[in-house]
Amino acid sequence: MALEGNGDMQRRQLLVAESAQPPTPAEFSGTPGSILHTILALGLWLGAVHFIIIVVLASFIFLSFHKALMVLGLLVIFMVVPIDGRSKWGRNLARYICKHAVGYFPVNLYVEDIKAFDPNEAYVFGYEPHSVWPIGVVSLADLTGFLPLQKIKVLASTAVFYTPFLRHIWSWLGLTPATRKNFTSLLASGYSCIIVPGGVKEAFYMEHGSESDVYNWWKPSGKLFFEFSRAIKFTPIFFWGVLGSPLPLRHPMHVVVGRPIVPKKIPQPTLEEVAEVHGRFVEALQDLFERHKARAGYGDCAAENSVIDQPVLVNWS
Numbered sequence: 001m002a003l004e005g006n007g008d009m010q011r012r013q014l015l016v017a018e019s020a021q022p023p024t025p026a027e028f029s030g031t032p033g034s035i036l037h038t039i040l041a042l043g044l045w046l047g048a049v050h051f052i053i054i055v056v057l058a059s060f061i062f063l064s065f066h067k068a069l070m071v072l073g074l075l076v077i078f079m080v081v082p083i084d085g086r087s088k089w090g091r092n093l094a095r096y097i098c099k100h101a102v103g104y105f106p107v108n109l110y111v112e113d114i115k116a117f118d119p120n121e122a123y124v125f126g127y128e129p130h131s132v133w134p135i136g137v138v139s140l141a142d143l144t145g146f147l148p149l150q151k152i153k154v155l156a157s158t159a160v161f162y163t164p165f166l167r168h169i170w171s172w173l174g175l176t177p178a179t180r181k182n183f184t185s186l187l188a189s190g191y192s193c194i195i196v197p198g199g200v201k202e203a204f205y206m207e208h209g210s211e212s213d214v215y216n217w218w219k220p221s222g223k224l225f226f227e228f229s230r231a232i233k234f235t236p237i238f239f240w241g242v243l244g245s246p247l248p249l250r251h252p253m254h255v256v257v258g259r260p261i262v263p264k265k266i267p268q269p270t271l272e273e274v275a276e277v278h279g280r281f282v283e284a285l286q287d288l289f290e291r292h293k294a295r296a297g298y299g300d301c302a303a304e305n306s307v308i309d310q311p312v313l314v315n316w317s
Contacts, residue, residue, distance in 0.1 A: 023113035023259065028139070028146040030102030039247060041100035044093070045173075046133065047246040048166035078164035083171045090172035091143070097173065098144045101135075105214065105250060109139040109146050110292065111257045119148050123192040123260060126281055130202040132215045132239045135248070136255045137194055141174055147257075153186050154194045197281075203235035214248040215239045254296035258288045 032038075052075065059068040084090065101107070117123065127137055138144060142152040155178035161167045176182050178195065186193055196202070203219065204226060217239040219225075229235040241248045261284060263277045293299055 021115075024115040026111045026114035028109040028111075030104070030106035030108075030139075032103045032106060033100050037096075038100040038104050041097045042104060042247050044169055045097045045101060046135070046248065048163060048169065050246040052164060075164045079162050079167070083168055085171045085176075087172065090168070094169070094172040094174070095143045097169070098138055098141050101138045102144055105248070105253045107136060107139045107253045107255065109255045109257070110295075111147070112288075113259045114148065116259045117148055119150060120190075121192075122151075122187050122190050123149070124187070125192065125194040125257070126197050126285065127194055128196065128198065128285060130196045130198055130200060131206065132203070132217050132237065134196050135214070136253050138173075139253075139255045140194055140257075143174070149192050151189075151191045152194065153182075153191050155183060157200050201229060201235055203237055204229050206237070213251040214253065215241055216249075252296075254292070256288055256292045258284055 055071065055075070059071040063071070111117075125140060127134055127140075137154055139146055140152065141154070142150055152174060154173075154175045156170065156175045158177045158179065160170055160175065161177050176186070178199075183193060183195075206217070206219065217237055219235065219237040240246075242250075261277070261280055263280075266273055269277075293301055
């Protein structure tokens with residue numbers, strides 16, 4: 001979704017004129033690399049939660065209670081220590097992760113009209129589905145270099161940024177807490193933002209056979225679990241990959257980007273106006289799925305959007 005800049009009517013007319021031009025599709029695919037480098041990169045990217053669980057359990061099993069508490073205290077420090085998101089070392093590490101992550105599955109990115117994206121404009125990408133982890137967004141990262149956009153941020157659950165080690169790695173990868181302040185500030189600064197409209201609560205609606213095959217997973221069910229998930233604004237699930245590790249299973253991933261939707265700039269939109277743009281997004285998302293599902297090997301699947309089919313005015317924290 002493109003944002004109309006400062007009510008600039010001429011720019012809007014230019015975008016409309018460009019939308020009438022024949023699309024210029026582009027396709028990108030990750031290149032497999034060294035298996036050792038790939039395992040290291042994926043472990044750094046996705047293994048922090050498992051690592052913390054192992055550290056905590058090992059501390060209470062093999063250390064005295066006093067020393068185990070010291071380990072917990074150290075983890076708490078890592079929860080709040082400031083992060084330099086522009087760290088040269090950190091960004092180089094993130095580039096290393098992106099390079100090997102897209103080549104592992106591999107991740108294939110298909111952009112319906114690459115020329116529709118102006119490097120000087122800010123866009124909002126609605127990524128679906130969330131699944132266990134929305135790891136396909138790595139194909140859209142600025143450090144991956146597939147898209148012609150140099151300023152991209154991914155808005156993620158604030159819980160990520162209270163998780164030791166994970167918060168550092170993901171900040172260097174270009175993630176930021178999903179808050180109203182961050183969202184508006186980034187867009188005003190010319191950053192394109194990637195959001196998952198259904199959020200982490202989509203995990204509650206996950207069904208076997210209709211999710212990504214890169215992880216095995218299990219979650220409780222029932223009304224009590226649903227109410228608990230709503231209360232904590234998070235859906236706890238158990239997931240595992242290769243040999244029970246955080247290393248994902250190796251299955252090709254397909255990410256498709258459609259042409260931008262250009263809405264009118266309305267400072268204080270009504271619910272009806274939000275619903276109109278939301279309807280356009282959902283319709284475009286369904287059309288995108290139907291047009292490309294066969295090429296990804298899911299020709300018999302039907303699109304489902306049980307979480308994102310109701311527009312809301314979000315009260316960002």
